[in-house]
Amino acid sequence: MVDEPAGHTPVLTREVCELLAVRAGETVLDATVGVGGHARLFAEALGPEGTFIGLDVDPANLAVARRTLSEVACRVELVHANFEELGPVLESVGVAQVDVLFADLGVSSTQLDDAARGFSFQRDGALDMRMDPRLTTTAADLINRLKEQALGDLFYHNAQERAARRIAKRVCEARREKRITTTGQLARIISNALGVDPSSRRTKIHPATRTFLALRIAVNDEIGCLQALLAAAPEMLRPGGRIGVIAFHSVEDKPVKTDFRGRKREGVYRIVTQRPVVAEAEERRANPRSRSAKLRVAIRLPE
Numbered sequence: 001m002v003d004e005p006a007g008h009t010p011v012l013t014r015e016v017c018e019l020l021a022v023r024a025g026e027t028v029l030d031a032t033v034g035v036g037g038h039a040r041l042f043a044e045a046l047g048p049e050g051t052f053i054g055l056d057v058d059p060a061n062l063a064v065a066r067r068t069l070s071e072v073a074c075r076v077e078l079v080h081a082n083f084e085e086l087g088p089v090l091e092s093v094g095v096a097q098v099d100v101l102f103a104d105l106g107v108s109s110t111q112l113d114d115a116a117r118g119f120s121f122q123r124d125g126a127l128d129m130r131m132d133p134r135l136t137t138t139a140a141d142l143i144n145r146l147k148e149q150a151l152g153d154l155f156y157h158n159a160q161e162r163a164a165r166r167i168a169k170r171v172c173e174a175r176r177e178k179r180i181t182t183t184g185q186l187a188r189i190i191s192n193a194l195g196v197d198p199s200s201r202r203t204k205i206h207p208a209t210r211t212f213l214a215l216r217i218a219v220n221d222e223i224g225c226l227q228a229l230l231a232a233a234p235e236m237l238r239p240g241g242r243i244g245v246i247a248f249h250s251v252e253d254k255p256v257k258t259d260f261r262g263r264k265r266e267g268v269y270r271i272v273t274q275r276p277v278v279a280e281a282e283e284r285r286a287n288p289r290s291r292s293a294k295l296r297v298a299i300r301l302p303e
């Protein structure tokens with residue numbers, strides 16, 4: 001069992017290690033280093049001759065990763081950057097190509113559990129949702145500024161919320177009375193719009209789940225960044241290099257699946273995981289976050 005960094009349990013660690021098979025002396029790029037859970041496993045496998053590059057948009061998580069990786073033997077480069085800028089990041093650390101490219105998408109438990117970050121409908125806090133403090137638009141800005149039609153589209157397209165139009169209408173009615181500034185306020189507006197009591201035992205998932213996901217995706221341009229990462233990956237990987245991506249919902253898993261299949265047709269990748277790898281029962285019991293995780297792995301073929 002891995003000794004985990006505080007606040008976040010990495011998912012599918014055994015499967016990630018087996019399928020990405022990091023070898024001593026290689027170069028690993030972890031595009032979402034988080035608090036360094038997967039990173040530490042990679043770094044240990046790399047040994048003193050290897051290089052580990054980790055990036056994250058969240059400086060708070062990077063600071064934890066720095067501590068997590070403080071005693072590993074390999075060369076460690078941690079960069080505050082968005083994975084949509086892989087090229088310049090690699091250039092800045094003097095690396096041309098990598099053997100392993102890994103991304104564990106979405107937010108970490110440390111971000112979700114911090115009420116002040118505004119990611120969670122279960123913790124009342126400012127409606128923010130920026131993973132990167134350099135971003136200038138918050139979830140509150142979108143909720144209070146977008147037209148009803150645009151809000152409905154956002155809820156529907158980013159998270160397939162079926163009640164998108166109803167929620168958008170109620171949000172616009174509510175904000176005419178008072179600006180919406182907190183997660184608690186928004187969660188109540190959504191529950192009322194859907195006529196669902198979130199504390200009821202009959203409600204399996206909180207009624208605000210999809211709307212919050214849709215906003216988070218929009219604030220952080222998650223799908224745009226993922227597309228950029230997938231587009232840049234083949235050039236970054238050495239022949240025989242492995243790419244592994246963990247997605248937590250279909251809106252982010254679909255682009256990965258589509259990209260890998262397209263690259264396979266072009267003769268660029270061999271797909272290792274014909275179906276996405278999911279957590280085993282024991283992990284699902286121990287770590288509820290793992291229940292929606294889907295890992296896909298492919299190998300870069302020679303030109």
Ligand SMILES: C[S@@+](CC[C@H](N)C(=O)[O-])C[C@H]1O[C@@H](n2cnc3c(N)ncnc32)[C@H](O)[C@@H]1O
Nearest residue numbers: 010032034035036037038056057058082083104
């Ligand atoms: C699920 S967590 C990763 C956890 C990590 N594997 C671990 O074991 O600690 C996702 C991380 O990716 C970061 N992130 C999300 N989108 C990003 C992006 N476009 N570029 C860089 N980092 C990103 C988040 O800030 C968060 O720290």
